[in-house]
Amino acid sequence: MSRLAVVIPTLNAAAGLPAALASLSPAQRLGYLGPVIVSDGGSSDATLDIARKAGCAIVTGAQGRGAQLAAGAGAARGQITADDWLMFVHADTVMQPGWAREAKAFMARHAGRDRAGYFxxxxxDMSPAARRLEAAVRLRCQLFALPYGDQALVINAGFYDRLGGYKPMPLFEDVDLVRRITRARLEPLHSAAVTSAAKFRAEGYGRRSRRNLVLLARYFMGADPGRLAAAYRR
Incomplete structure (x- = not known):
């Protein structure tokens, strides 16, 4: 049976990390969960204590999601084979019950193949604004095969290596990798990856969604990811 190594990039993620880690336990019960790697970018809260108590391997390095994902994958690849799988999950994302059986079936169905899946x-958030955003994301994925990192990516480890993995980009590292995977090798899964809506509630769904769309358009037009990341943080 292939194993699944999980990589979680963190930065002051103590609030959400316990639930994210707990949601991985079904894969452990099914017997295929491999190492769980927390790749930290300099947390000053209890993130690392939580990770240690949960038995995670910890990688520390420079802040930046692309670099952290790459570092975490590198650490995981030292513990799994090319026929195993990697899953990248954000620290504020909780996997819905049922995901582990679906992922196991996906991995078995595509054993030894260059394939990736997303949730x-x-x-x-139960608000109408949240439902509208979820519908918009479904449409984006259907039309453009463009899932983001908060949808949890599952990818064959050897395929990840051949693609060159995540690049150390400060923003849109997820889009960059998905475009290299290509639609033909990317499969939507039915189970949900439930992400915190805190940032949308704080900034406003409409405002944050419009800003993200503008940044994505600028990225596709060739804008520097570093400048886009600075605009994203403002």
Whole structure:
């Protein structure tokens, strides 16, 4: 049976990390969960204590999601084979019950193949605005095969290596990798990856969604990811 190594990039993620880690336990019960790597970018809260108590391997390095994902994958690849799989999950994302059986079936179905899968985007918010955003993300994925990192990517480890993995980009590292995977090798999964809606509630769904769309358009037009990341943080 192939194993699944999980990489979680963190930065002051103490609030959400316990739930994210707990949601991985079904894969452990099914007997195929490999190492869980927390790749930290300089947390000053209890993130690393939580990771240690949960038995995670820890990688520390420079802040930046692309670099952290790459570092975490590098650490995981030292513990799994090319026939195993990697899953990248954000620290504020909780996998919905049922994901582990679906992922196991996906991995078995595509054993030894260059394939990747992603989960259904969902928010921990029952508001109509949250449902509209979820619908917009479904449409984006259907039309453009463009899932984001908060949808949890599952990818064959050897395929990840051949693609060159995540690049140390400060923003849109997820889009960059998905475009290299290509639609033909990317499969949507039914289970949900439930992400925190805190940032959307704080900034406003409409405002944050419009800003993200503008940044994505600028990225596709060739804008520097560093400048886009600075605009994203403002």
């Amino acid at each position: 259904r985007f969902a928010l921990d």
